[in-house]
Amino acid sequence: MNAVTIKDVAQAAGVSSATASRVLSGHPSTSAASREKVEAVARELGFVPNAQARSLRSTKTDTIALLISDVRNPYFSVLAHAIEQSAHEAGLMTFIGNANEDSAQQDQFLAAMLSRRVDGLIVVPQGLDQAAQRPSEMMSRIVASGTPMVFVDRTLRGIEIPSLTASSAHALEAAIAALTSLGHRRIAFIGGPDHASTARERHLAFDAALAANGLPSDPALHFAGDFKAGSGAQGARWLLAHPAAPTAVVIADAPMAIGALTVWREAGLKISRDLSVITFDEVDAMLMHDPPIATISHDLTLMGRAAVAALQAVMAGQNPERREFSSHFTQRESLGPAAASPGAMMEGMPTHE
Amino acid sequence: MNAVTIKDVAQAAGVSSATASRVLSGHPSTSAASREKVEAVARELGFVPNAQARSLRSTKTDTIALLISDVRNPYFSVLAHAIEQSAHEAGLMTFIGNANEDSAQQDQFLAAMLSRRVDGLIVVPQGLDQAAQRPSEMMSRIVASGTPMVFVDRTLRGIEIPSLTASSAHALEAAIAALTSLGHRRIAFIGGPDHASTARERHLAFDAALAANGLPSDPALHFAGDFKAGSGAQGARWLLAHPAAPTAVVIADAPMAIGALTVWREAGLKISRDLSVITFDEVDAMLMHDPPIATISHDLTLMGRAAVAALQAVMAGQNPERREFSSHFTQRESLGPAAASPGAMMEGMPTHE
DNA sequence: TTGTAAGCGTTATCAG
DNA sequence: CTGATAACGCTTACAA
Numbered sequence: 175m176n177a178v179t180i181k182d183v184a185q186a187a188g189v190s191s192a193t194a195s196r197v198l199s200g201h202p203s204t205s206a207a208s209r210e211k212v213e214a215v216a217r218e219l220g221f222v223p224n225a226q227a228r229s230l231r232s233t234k235t236d237t238i239a240l241l242i243s244d245v246r247n248p249y250f251s252v253l254a255h256a257i258e259q260s261a262h263e264a265g266l267m268t269f270i271g272n273a274n275e276d277s278a279q280q281d282q283f284l285a286a287m288l289s290r291r292v293d294g295l296i297v298v299p300q301g302l303d304q305a306a307q308r309p310s311e312m313m314s315r316i317v318a319s320g321t322p323m324v325f326v327d328r329t330l331r332g333i334e335i336p337s338l339t340a341s342s343a344h345a346l347e348a349a350i351a352a353l354t355s356l357g358h359r360r361i362a363f364i365g366g367p368d369h370a371s372t373a374r375e376r377h378l379a380f381d382a383a384l385a386a387n388g389l390p391s392d393p394a395l396h397f398a399g400d401f402k403a404g405s406g407a408q409g410a411r412w413l414l415a416h417p418a419a420p421t422a423v424v425i426a427d428a429p430m431a432i433g434a435l436t437v438w439r440e441a442g443l444k445i446s447r448d449l450s451v452i453t454f455d456e457v458d459a460m461l462m463h464d465p466p467i468a469t470i471s472h473d474l475t476l477m478g479r480a481a482v483a484a485l486q487a488v489m490a491g492q493n494p495e496r497r498e499f500s501s502h503f504t505q506r507e508s509l510g511p512a513a514a515s516p517g518a519m520m521e522g523m524p525t526h527e
Numbered sequence: 528m529n530a531v532t533i534k535d536v537a538q539a540a541g542v543s544s545a546t547a548s549r550v551l552s553g554h555p556s557t558s559a560a561s562r563e564k565v566e567a568v569a570r571e572l573g574f575v576p577n578a579q580a581r582s583l584r585s586t587k588t589d590t591i592a593l594l595i596s597d598v599r600n601p602y603f604s605v606l607a608h609a610i611e612q613s614a615h616e617a618g619l620m621t622f623i624g625n626a627n628e629d630s631a632q633q634d635q636f637l638a639a640m641l642s643r644r645v646d647g648l649i650v651v652p653q654g655l656d657q658a659a660q661r662p663s664e665m666m667s668r669i670v671a672s673g674t675p676m677v678f679v680d681r682t683l684r685g686i687e688i689p690s691l692t693a694s695s696a697h698a699l700e701a702a703i704a705a706l707t708s709l710g711h712r713r714i715a716f717i718g719g720p721d722h723a724s725t726a727r728e729r730h731l732a733f734d735a736a737l738a739a740n741g742l743p744s745d746p747a748l749h750f751a752g753d754f755k756a757g758s759g760a761q762g763a764r765w766l767l768a769h770p771a772a773p774t775a776v777v778i779a780d781a782p783m784a785i786g787a788l789t790v791w792r793e794a795g796l797k798i799s800r801d802l803s804v805i806t807f808d809e810v811d812a813m814l815m816h817d818p819p820i821a822t823i824s825h826d827l828t829l830m831g832r833a834a835v836a837a838l839q840a841v842m843a844g845q846n847p848e849r850r851e852f853s854s855h856f857t858q859r860e861s862l863g864p865a866a867a868s869p870g871a872m873m874e875g876m877p878t879h880e
Numbered sequence: 881t882t883g884t885a886a887g888c889g890t891t892a893t894c895a896g
Numbered sequence: 897c898t899g900a901t902a903a904c905g906c907t908t909a910c911a912a
Contacts, residue, residue, distance in 0.1 A: 179889055190899045195891060203897055220668055225642040226583045227889035230904045235579075237643075245623075246608055251598045258625060267639050270598075270623045272611060286620050289578040315573055403811050435815045458756050459812035462788045532905055543883045548907060556881055580905035583888045 178219045187215040198223065229291060237267045238294045238485060239287040243275050247401070248428055248457045249474070250298070253327065256478025257296060264482060266293070273300045275367070275401070281312035294322035294485045299330040299371075309333050322488040326481040328371040336494045338481045342376050342454070345470040345501035346383040346424070349452050352468075352505055353422045354387045357512035358450060361389070362420035364409035364430055366401045373401070376426050376454065395420055399430050406430030410437035413449075421450065421512040424470075428455035435463060446510035456504065465507035472501050531572045540568040551576065582644060590620045591647045591838060592640040596628050600754070601781055601810045602827070603651070606680065609831025610649060617835060619646070626653045628720070628754070634665035647675035647838045652683040652724075662686050675841040679834040681724040689847045691834045695729050695807070698823040698854035699736040699777070702805050705821075705858055706775045707740045710865035711803060714742070715773035717762035717783055719754045726754070729779045729807065748773055752783050759783030763790035766802075774803065774865040777823075781808035788816060799863035809857065818860035825854050 184194035189208050197204050197212040198221075215221075229235040240257055242250040258268045269292065271283035280300040287295065295316070299309075309330050316323060317333060325337035353361055363380050366373030381391040397412050399405030406429060413420060414437075425431040431453035438445065445451050446465050453460065456471035477499050487494040537547035542561050550557050550565040551574075568574075582588040593610055595603040611621045622645065624636035633653040640648065648669070652662075662683050669676060670686060678690035706714055716733050719726030734744040750765050752758030759782060766773060767790075778784040784806035791798065798804050799818050806813065809824035830852050840847040 180891095181889080191889090192891080192899060192901095193897085196898085199891080201891095205897060208898085220672070222638065222641050224583070224644060224889050225639075226579045226588075226644055227904085228891075230577070230579045230583055230889080230906090231891045233904075244608070245598055245604045246601065248599065248601075251604050255597070255599055255625065272608065285575070286578075288575050291577060291579055319573070429811070432811045432815050436811070436819075439815060439817050439819075458782070458785045458789070459810075459815065462785050462792065462812065462816060464792050464817055466789075466792075533907095534905080544906080545884075545908080546882060549882090552907080554907095558881060561881085577905050580888085581907075583890090583905080584907045586888075 178221050180221070180223070183212060183216050183219060183221050186219065187211045233291070235291055235293055236265060237269065237290070237292045238296060238482075239269045239271065239283075239292045241271050241273055241280060241283055241287075241295070241297045241300075243273055243298055243300065243401075245270070245272055249455050253298075253474045253478050256475040257326075257481055260479045260482040264486065266482075273298075275300060275370075277310050281310050284312050284316060288316065288319075288321065294324075294489050296324055296326055296481050296485055298327045299325055299333075300369075322485060324481055324484045324488060324494075326477065330371070336484050336488060337496050338477050338484060339375070339496070339498050340372070340472040340477065340501060341498045342379040342470060342501045343382060345503035346376075346379045347386050348503040349424065349468070349470060350380075350383040350387045350389070352503070352509060353450060353452075354389065356450065356509060358422040359389065359512065360392075360395065360418050360420040360422070362395045362397065362413055362416070362423040364397045364399050364406065364413075364423060364425045364434065366399060366426045366430075368398065370401070373426060380424060392418075394418065399426070401427050401430060403429040403433035406433030407437045408433075410434035410441075414438075414441055414443075422509075423449065423451055425451070425453040428453060428457045428460070431455075431467065432459060435467070445508050450509045450512075452503075452508070460506075463508070467508040468506040469504045470501055471504065472499055531574050533574070533576070536565060536569050536572060536574050539572065540564045586644070588644055588646055589618060590622065590643070590645045591649060591835075592622045592624065592636075592643075592645045594624050594626055594633060594636055594640075594648070594650045594653075596626055596651055596653065596754075598623070598625055602808050606651075606827045606831050609828040610679075610834055613832045613835040617839065619835075626651075628653060628723075630663050634663050637665050637669060641669065641672075641674065647677075647842050649677055649679055649834050649838055651680045652678055652686075675838060677834055677837045677841060677847075679830065683724070689837050689841060689849060691830050691837060691850050691852065692728070693725070693825040693830065693854060694851045695732040695823060695854045696735060698856035699729075699732045700739050701856040702777065702821070702823060703733075703736040703740045703742070705856070705862060706803060706805075707742065709803065709862060711775040712742065712865065713748065713771050713773040713775070715748045715750065715766055715769070715776040717750045717752050717759065717766075717776060717778045717787060719752060719779045719783075721751065723754070726779060733777060745771075747771065752779070754780050754783060756782040756786035759786030760790045761786075763787035763794075767791075767794055767796075775862075776802065776804055778804065778806040781806060781810045781813070784808075784820065785812060788820070798861050803862045803865075805856075805861070813859075816861070820861040821859040822857045823854055824857065825852055 180194050181191050184191040193208050194212050197209050238261055242254055245251050254270055261268045273280035277300045323335055325335050329337050365377045384391045397409040399409050443449055452468045454470045456469045460467040460469055484494040533547050534544050537544040546561050547565050550562050591614055595607055598604050607623055614621045626633035630653040678688050682690050718730045737744045750762040752762050796802055805821045807823045809822045813820040813822055837847040
């Protein structure tokens with residue numbers, strides 16, 4: 175392995191390890207002579223400082239950890255990329271971990287990170303402890319220990335932590351307005367799992383947008399998914415069999431939308447003519463669809479940058495305020511006029527067994 | 528912060544720090560009495576061992592690093608997820624880093640990981656050093672230092688490292704056979720960047736598959752993209768304007784396919800009738816497309832598991848053999864008969880300015 | 881089984 | 897500006 179230590183460098187350069195250390199970590203009190211010699215020798219020997227030892231002494235690691243739900247969800251992979259790039263610019267290394275929407279895995283990752291003494295944590299919290307309906311013990315412990323932490327995307331009930339979240343109100347109002355002006359009255363919602371605050375927020379904002387447009391909110395038009403493609407497909411079948419035959423639908427994330435659109439394509443539905451569709455999350459695949467799907471999106475790059483900035487503020491002892499990021503509605507051809515006669519969309523469609 | 532050390536635990540439990548250490552790391556030589564007391568105190572005080580100090584002493588970190596090109600590419604996010612899960616089962620923590628197809632960023636990440644003394648590296652190598660056409664200095668240094676490392680997905684010319692790669696020959700032969708039996712003779716290829724070994728392999732296998740089916744390989748039917756959506760769109764426009772009017776196309780990854788399909792949809796092309804399309808990488812969006820797109824895919828979960836296993840073998844001092852994973856062709860409705868008259872596909876299409 | 885003490889590779893302190 | 901030395905938190909001979 176790489177057994178070359180700072181002592182080896184110092185010896186080869188004919189100086190003490192203290193001087194070598196000063197040169198290698200850019201301390202001002204060094205002579206040009208020793209600087210040159212040490213640097214040359216270090217390069218030649220291929221010296222790689224041992225970050226373990228360094229941070230054991232200096233108690234900082236220049237490393238942060240990012241916990242997300244699932245890298246495979248484009249929403250999170252884009253967010254993760256933004257955070258990593260932003261942290262990188264600030265001289266911070268980022269460790270990314272997956273929780274798979276599971277609070278046990280979340281806690282395991284957090285424990286590992288704590289034991290590695292990362293300087294801070296950016297967390298997409300994974301919901302409440304199922305049994306007790308309260309934040310997990312690990313989460314409470316981190317808060318108690320005072321480790322710098324910020325939440326991004328989601329929040330946790332009962333935990334006061336600086337957080338960067340997305341508000342869907344603005345875009346949803348525009349989206350529902352667009353639908354109602356096209357004559358839609360029965361608008362379904364395929365939502366996320368209730369333990370995720372984003373799922374609750376999107377659902378509440380949906381209902382509020384209905385109200386703002388003079389429509390009642392109807393629990394029978396709500397399908398509870400889990401943010402994954404499979405549940406989107408289930409939601410699509412649920413909608414096809416729905417007695418009220420909704421003429422439009424809003425889907426709470428991209429994987430579910432892709433699952434749903436696949437089912438509707440198989441069923442021979444023509445989006446826009448038979449069903450108007452709006453989905454959360456702007457992913458390229460939505461532009462590939464025929465017709466392209468209208469989206470509600472957030473600026474994840476902005477949110478990611480803000481998360482890093484907020485974490486740095488916390489690390490500096492400040493208390494950054496919560497920030498909510500607005501959403502944007504992009505109208506596309508997936509919106510069409512509501513079908514003239516209720517149930518028209520079911521014409522000529524294969525029956526479901 | 529978390530200032531509770533093993534000394535605090537030892538003191539509170541009335542034993543020496545050595546005994547506390549033995550208890551906490553499961554050493555057999557401990558009395559039931561001290562075991563109980565130490566464990567109780569540790570829990571009560573919320574003791575979190577300092578991994579830095581531990582591995583400074585024991586020179587192992589139970590941590591591996593994974594370097595990929597871009598988390599936002601589903602191919603890599605799926606691979607990363609598989610590797611992480613598999614490592615997790617083996618008691619290893621995984622640090623994921625992005626190189627963005629850039630060998631400078633790759634080297635920076637590798638340096639950071641080396642300085643953190645990870646036990647091993649799983650790397651999707653980021654191509655040759657542009658100027659010198661040889662592996663980067665960092666890469667050579669790692670090899671020289673003997674740090675356990677395996678390559679996954681790609682290889683690097685001139686570097687002998689255990690590697691897990693994907694072979695496309697099998698699936699491509701089946702794919703081209705399917706196309707030729709439908710009458711296709713002018714089959715285009717939208718490929719990846721030449722510095723990626725996967726791009727070269729896919730291109731070579733494509734040519735070989737043509738030959739196996741009695742078709743000549745024509746450089747004029749090859750478009751060099753960069754594995755990202757934008758170049759897929761460029762490739763799509765290139766194909767639309769192509770004098771030979773290819774009747775089918777194979778695309779070397781999913782992001783490019785999505786970019787290309789978007790352009791073709793905008794141009795009013797009907798996939799299967801006007802153009803037959805096959806893409807590498809199985810992503811859900813391909814099933815959503817109308818018609819669903821035929822794919823050439825690899826079992827990334829299998830490849831990820833094998834990568835972790837191979838790395839463990841290297842860490843154990845063995846020398847695992849290279850392994851190549853076969854590919855699978857999934858025929859779907861995106862394949863149709865070649866247009867009867869050459870140029871038929873251009874009928875009624877908007878001209879490009 | 882337990883305690884003492886040395887040491888992992890750095891950086892910080894304090895004289896010189 | 898430089899060098900000796902202690903200290904970071906933990907593990908592990910070596911003795912007891």
